[in-house]
Amino acid sequence: MNWNWTDLNIAAATPEIVLLTGLFAVLLADLWTSDENRYITHYLSIGVMLSAVLGQLAVWSSEPSYAFSHMYVVDGISQLGKLVAYLGTAVLFVYAKPYNQMRGIFKGEFYTLAMFALVGVSVMISSAHFLTAYVGLELLSLSLYAMIALRRDSAQAAEAALKYFVLGALASGILLYGISMVYGATGSLNFAEIANASELQNVNGWLLKLGVLFIVAAVAFKFGAVPFHMWVPDVYQGAPTSVAAFIGSVPKIAATVFTFRIMVDGLVYQKFDWQLMFAALAVASLLVGNLAAMMQTNIKRMFAFSTISHMGFILLGFLASVLGVQAALFYAITYILMSLAGFGVLMLLSREGHECENVADLAGLNQRNAWYALLMLLVLFSMAGIPPLMGFYAKFAILKALMTAEYAWVTALAVYAVVMSLIGAFYYLRVVKVMYFDEATDHTPIAEQPMAWVLSLNALLLLVWGVLPTSVLEWVKTAIERTF
Template identity: 40%
Template sequence: MTFSAHDLFLILPELFVIAAACAVLALDPVIPASKKDGLAWLSLGTLAVCLGLTASQMGQTTTAFSGIVLIDAYGGFWKLLLYFVTGLTVLLSYSYLKEERLHFGEYYGFVLLALAGMMVMVSAADLLTIYLGTELMSLSLYVMAGLKRTEPRSLEASAKYFVLGAFSSGILLYGISLLYGATGSTRLPAVAAAIGGRGIDDPLLLFATILLAVGFAFKLAVVPFHMWTPDVYQGAPTSVTAFMAVASKAASFGAFVRVFVEGLGGLKANWSAIFLLLCLATLVLGNVVALVQTNIKRMLAYSSIAHAGYALIGVVAAGRTGSDGAHGVASVLLYIALYAFMTFGAFAIVAMLRKGGLEGDEIEDFTGLSKRHPLAALLMLVFMVSLAGLPPTAGFIGKFYVFMAAVQAGMTWLAVVALIFAAVSAYYYLRLVMVMYMREPEPLSITAPRLVMSPALSIVLACAVAGVVMLGLYPNPIVNFAAQAVLPLK
């Protein structure tokens, strides 16, 4: 493989992120604790630069490094979403670390390293490159999940995530090796060409497809490969949980869709059936088990699993024979982007309650919140209504488009099933609303200190609620953006 200065220019966003991560890790041991806030602002500055660079590349489709990296609108869509989520994570973490008196400046370095891995995942046109990006993301998240080194629950979350993550990575790599043996290449265009000439009845190709599906299913946290999600979400620091629930899921869906639609499109009759089964199992288990949760982070974890099932509807629709795959893929991009606002906002409220000394981990901690802290209750109400998919919020728009993708693919029954479980989900989302607005607070909690939103946390919540409301009322810009981003995958 050869490369030129132009190739390096094309991956400048990735290079900037990695350079900033290295700078943070190098500066952390040598600067005093009182100055470590500057590492957060260095991270935000890096994200702003990368945002401009990626926006300038949105109009082009080109390859770098002999075709293993693809610069296109599809990858650009995911990168812009990841910059936004990472920026919110840095702001939320800035407030969280100060409150917990955790002077871990290297935390921001791991956030940037995870982002770098995610950027590689969504832009790679080679299976091994996607795998390397996945591992960089995963290794960083393992460390971040165990950030609170004095809490056994945090260390347990990190250990569980590491063990199961390593297991899934092995399965993914085995699937890549089998696919290489069957097609003679790991580059997606070459894999697609080889599959197109061999048909869909090759058992080796089918087995490789199943292993790749399982490997990605772990990263996406879909049933039955979801078992790590509730424990890790509950044990990890809340800011890390928000980052995992949104950014890692977005990057995993970005790589997953590119691999199966662009590389394994010739096998769509096979993988569409596989993902249909996973989609149905995920919708059922994610929503039903969430009904009985008493811990808010575990409830949101099962909610996250269920939302992965809704996004899979778009993937299934894209794989249906005779359907326009672009509609299905566009619905996935749109759904994950809208999901990011409401989920991050919900976790930010949980973090704010912990900051106020109200714990916030148990649903009972929200009792009478509307009387104690009306603004926090109102914001949580907006996020819960959006997660339930009620109009006029972004959650309704996301569900509407994935359901329409299923209908256009001739799978109206799947849209009906998903709609039924969306109604089931409304119960556990609105149960939290009932606890906040229809129960009297404990006498001691009324006199508790009022919640104070730091400037950083205020920005996070303002961005989240603005996205949920504005994109619910006027979704055309992001709908059109998602539609344009899938053009290279047709």
């Protein structure tokens, strides 16, 4: 492929260039930073995140543009997705500092691996070609494998990393196999050209259908949808809470936009085929996720199974029209806010020698610190979809989109989703009951942390944007309009 400077359009990748430059600066600075001065790496990493945000805002465009010979796209959905990812990672760094210090993992590797993963997220979000999408996915996945095993003295973390690595490698192979079939059927790996070939019916229909099947399986693995969910609870439980918080938040926006790129941009004329598969995945994820979460005593595993059910809701959004894609993106942003706040409370309540990871560890939290109990209550009520919190409006947006779908069976799934939400509310309310009505078994004072201010703002946004969701919905709506 012959490139010239006009085709490259490097300015479109300004956020990624800023992020990579800052990443290398952090990597070099950390080499000469002692453990006592590791806070330099911490604050420098947060500065890199904010610089990436400014880099994205500096090249903000209302019209889609392409780079690297149409292999890279910058449009409304990519710009919003990157902003959410950068800001979410900056918030995570704030939450993780005291937790990592107590666990002996307050090291530069945590920050550099997270930023390498974020580069992969950015590439996935802006991919307009299967090759760039795959490169971004692998960069994200390889970084996560190493982050999970960051606690070298933990056999549980090593086991979780190995499980994720083996299953992730299998999913990557399945994705590559599907991509090869799509290429054989259409003669292209560019999403726009694949869609154009399908429209002109210049494709091998059966080979393309088989390729779609394999690609959907790989996408389901990244979402953690049933039956490709085996890695989720083990990784959430085995990984350090700071790493589990990252896995359970930022990659979700990448998975949502990644799915949009492949399915809506590239395989739009095979929509009926992949929508049927998405419906089956969503139904199974809502059922298994909610029922399994009810039986968990480990709150990190409970969050893992609840994540599976939430991903089912996002998959339901892709069954509707443009309104459904808008609702899915809004749900992904909402879930990132909820997940960051939920894991933030767990990190805040953990201390040296004690890991807050069981539901029983939250017993009597209201007696020990009423404010932290309130923050956790807001998170749990939002995840359960109780009004007027943001999680309720996210689920309502999905249900509203399903009611406008062209197929009656899609509309019927809205009733099923409501029933599953009612079942799911049980295990969230059980934790609330433990916090407010059970006697505290641990009377150790909860240390005050500066991160509590950021955590408070994070949780309160779930209430504010639940009562006044119009602003976030407008951002999402504008992003979608600037994409199509």
